[in-house]
Amino acid sequence: MDRLRERDGQIKAVILAGNLDFGRCPVASRLPFALWPVGGKPALIGLLEGLAEQGIREATVCFRGYRRLLEESLAGLEVGIKIDLLEEELPLGSGGCLREVMKKDEERHERLLVCQSNVSLVPQVAELVGSHERSGAILTVTLHKECEVGRGEYDAVGAYLCDSSLRGHFLPAGFGDIKEGLIPRLRSRGLKVHAHHTDRPLGKFGGRQEYLRATALYLQSFNESDADMMRVSDEAEVDDSVRLVGPVMVEAGARLAKNVVVLGPAVIGRNVRVDADTLIDSSVVWEGAEIGASCSIQRCLLDRNVREPDCTQLEDRIESLDNQGISDDITRRVRSIVGRSKLKIKKTAANTGSAKSGVGLAGVEGSFRGPIVWGGVILLIAFLWSYWATVENIWGIWIRNDEYSSGLLVPIMAVYILWSRRKEITSCELKPSVWGLLGFLGAQAFRFFGMYFMFASAERISLVMSLGAIILFVGGWGLFRKIFTVWLFLFLMLPLPNRVQTAITFPLQVWATHSAVFCLELMGYEVICEGNVIHMGSTTVAVAEACNGLRMLTAFFVVSGLVALLIKRGLWEKLFILVSALPIALICNTIRLTGTAIAFQMLAGNGRNWEEAFHDFGGLVMMPLALALVVLELWFLSKIVVQPETEVDDNDGLLVVRGNSGGEVS
Secondary structure (H helix, E strand, C coil): CHHHHHCHHHEEEEEEEEECCCCCCCCCCCCCHHHCEECCEEHHHHHHHHHHHCCCCEEEEEEECCHHHHHHHHCCCCCCCEEEEEECCCCCHHHHHHHHHHHHHCCCCCEEEEEECCCCCCCCHHHHHHHHHHHCCCEEEEEECCCCCCCCCCCCCCEEEEEHHHHHHCCCCCCCCHHHHHHHHHHHCCCCEEEEEECCCCCCCCCHHHHHHHHHHHHHCCCCCCCCCEEECCCCEECCCCEEECCEEECCCCEECCCCEEECCEEECCCCEECCCCEEECCEECCCCEECCCCEEECCEECCCCEECCCCEEECCEECCCCHHHHHHHHHHHHHHHHHCCCCCCCCCCCCCCCCCCEEHHHCCHHHHHHHHHHHHHHHHHHHHHCHHHHHHHHHHHHHCHHHHHHHHHHHHHHHHHHHCHHHHHCCEECCCHHHHHHHHHHHHHHHHHHHCCCHHHHHHHHHHHHHHHHHHHHHHHHHHHHHHHHHHHHHHCCCCHHHHHHHHHHHHHHHHHHHHHHHHHCCCCCEEECCEEEECCEEEECCHHHCCHHHHHHHHHHHHHHHHHCCCCHHHHHHHHHCHHHHHHHHHHHHHHHHHHHHHHHCCCCHHHHHHHHHHHHHHHHHHHHHHHHHHHHHHHHHCCCCEEEECCCCCCEEEECCCCCEEC
16 A cells, blocks of 8 residues: 555546436436445545556546536536546547547556455555566456356446556547457457456446445445344434344434334435334435334335335335336236236137047046146246346346337237137147257257356247247247247347357447448548548547447347238248348448438537537437338238239138239149
8 A cells, every 4th residue: 555655646537427328227317336335425526536546547437428416416526536537438448548538648547556445445556567577468457256257247347447558448438448448459459458457346337236245235334244244324213112133224314213124235215204113125325215013124225315205015026106106006007907917718619520639729628637737837936936046137237228228119019929829720730849858958058058158148038948848848849930020030139149249249330331432422422431430521420339330230120020920921031031131230220320410410510419419319210110011021022922812712622822923723
């Protein structure tokens, strides 16, 4: 620590504070993760105080879109550290922010420390500096020793240390990422990148579950040997009958009535009121919230000033003022619908032909319905229990990653398609097949391969493989053939393996840039292309990695797959519709980038808000365009393909096919 304080003028901190997270989390849409409270203060403030204690004297906070909130949080902060604000006009990414800070720094600092702001603990700067100096690298990446490679947790710690000589290795403008852009560029140029392993995670969070885990890390960091440690403010009112178990923090002004039970890790914020006989388990309650009597709050985040009535039952959710007014009404409606719903199994007509082996789904008699239904329910529960961690992983990717958010619609669409085909499915005979058991064993072997070699994509693929194998084992080939195309459709909900995504991301980005440049030149604009940066006179448009078109590609494949399953056409026509998603996505992305570049030039100097609005929501216009192109394809196919009319001659039972020419083939 003393050594670091002697060199405090040579290290500057770059704090990545992010932006408001619209649409994913009701709380983060008005309060960025950087300002979520940890230990009674915003995470950003705690980080700055921790860095100041370790000798850091200058810091630049990079953010986008919430200057007023940030300035209010930093007002009056006196920690002995000079703070500059860098607001991003458009998303710059971690690499872009570091580039802009280096431009303004003018080599006054020997090294720069890059930190995520949405963390509950502070990086050990002296330890990181020592590891960086011993390695002789130009950039050091901090990794948690227990991070699971292949599960998207490479940057679990979220701290980097770099030399000022890194200045010449950034893209000249636009979006850039340290992990996915800068590091591969440095390695390709023969420069050393060092991995500093630490057994101390920083508690990085970006949602409810991660925030609760980060809070637990914060509470346990005070005294790791005391698992039942409690921090209760002297200004809190806690009844003698209250039971606090595990790491618990009760802040000033909180009032806990009789028989309240708080199971840690948990935080009760300032001026929170908890009435009698209430259980709070592994949850965080923010300032000013009120919880009624006999409530149960488990693994939840309660927003500021939330009011919970008596006997409220909450589990695994965020309760905010934005959704509180409609949650009870939705619950009542769902319960009403479920209560009125009844399982109806139709009986088949009497067999007119010879008896066939197997049991039809629609022909199950009353005495057998119960065991079959309950057996299916038990099998489904066991399947979900076995794959619950994988389901949570896929759900997290859908929620946090825009490129695969369309996967959330795939299961819903699959259920709709199965419901629309329910008559065909229920008419199938149940003939269990041993091939399904072999397929299930093969899927589990593939899953074990993914777990052993830490390939998360293999585990996700085995989920769909196992589901298909179970259907084949229970229902046989007849049922499996009926749902085969829907089963294949489920693969579209899975994110691409990391290696596949890495292999196609850069070519897509290059295609997007060059195709946009071609269209602009075709329209008469003078354009200069430098890498993935487009210059149009005084206007510069950077084609970031997020604009490579992968998001459109995944979404259009889902839409094309749904259309192919719903239309009644030949197999080759359906395949044509599905494969056409690729050129449609590329064309739409090119149109979007071309329109964005033109709009930026026309709006230059007329207001940054209009430019941001066009950039952020311009992609929404592409979905109607893509659907129009699909409809155009269907119209074109209907004109060039003649569907034969079939009928059965009642006299002799021969199949007669009549074409448009009037001829007959029997």
